[in-house]
Amino acid sequence: MPDALDDATLSAVLVHGLRPTKVTLADYDPGWPARFERRAAELRAILGDRARLVEHIGSTSVPGLAAKPIIDIVVGIDDPDDEPAYLPDLQAAGYDLRVREPEHRCLRTGEPDEQVNLHCYPPGHVEVRRYLAFRDRLRASETDRELYAATKRELAQREWRDINYYAEAKGPMIDEILGRAGWRG
Numbered sequence: 001m002p003d004a005l006d007d008a009t010l011s012a013v014l015v016h017g018l019r020p021t022k023v024t025l026a027d028y029d030p031g032w033p034a035r036f037e038r039r040a041a042e043l044r045a046i047l048g049d050r051a052r053l054v055e056h057i058g059s060t061s062v063p064g065l066a067a068k069p070i071i072d073i074v075v076g077i078d079d080p081d082d083e084p085a086y087l088p089d090l091q092a093a094g095y096d097l098r099v100r101e102p103e104h105r106c107l108r109t110g111e112p113d114e115q116v117n118l119h120c121y122p123p124g125h126v127e128v129r130r131y132l133a134f135r136d137r138l139r140a141s142e143t144d145r146e147l148y149a150a151t152k153r154e155l156a157q158r159e160w161r162d163i164n165y166y167a168e169a170k171g172p173m174i175d176e177i178l179g180r181a182g183w184r185g
Contacts, residue, residue, distance in 0.1 A: 005168050007161065013101040014162070021163050023156040026069045032060040035071050039116050043075060046089050052076035052123040057131040059152070062138040066149050070115040074131055076123030080105045090118070126185055134174060137181035144177045 010018060036056040043054055058072030059065045077086055080103055087097065090107055095118060099106035104127070105120040121128050138145045151173045160166045 005164060010162055010164055013099055015097050015100055018162040020159065020161055022159050023068060023163070023166050025066045025152060025156050027066055028064050029069065032071060035114070036061070036073065039071060039073060042093070043073070046093050047075065047086060050077060050086050052078065055132060057135050061135050062145060065138060065145055066152065069113070070117055072117045072119070074119045074121060074128055076128060077120045078122060080120045080122065130178070130183070130185070133181055133183050134178055137177055144180065148173060148177060
């Protein structure tokens with residue numbers, strides 16, 4: 001997503017436009033890693049060598065962390081902007097394109113209790129490295145995990161014009177945690 005969000009900026013990259021939302025967090029579910037593994041195997045079968053990496057990211061990838069019960073996955077695609085090279089295969093498998101921006105596509109699939117957000121970036125993209133560094137820090141630091149959970153719970157009390165505004169509101173806390181992890185980008 002762009003650095004500074006507003007409705008016009010979001011409307012330019014959101015395929016289906018803004019979607020008002022209230023965030024619902026669930027306690028950590030030990031079944032989330034298995035849900036990821038099933039989807040990862042499916043993605044590897046669909047994409048083959050085009051999937052240069054498949055990683056579980058987001059709060060569902062961190063044991064003990066409350067999360068929206070949506071599995072977030074990042075897939076390394078050499079050129080996400082070359083949609084004909086991979087997007088039809090994902091769409092045929094039920095993935096719906098939600099975000100289109102340079103070097104990033106976000107898709108969603110699944111019924112409410114099996115939802116997946118799929119982020120496609122080039123494998124070495126800074127956002128991929130950032131996602132993984134943040135995940136790994138939360139897995140390693142109980143203090144940062146608890147701080148992040150408290151931030152998410154506080155923000156989940158509000159209604160949002162779009163889920164991306166919720167994500168943006170978590171940004172300062174994410175940056176603080178990444179700073180403690182020594183993140184340099």
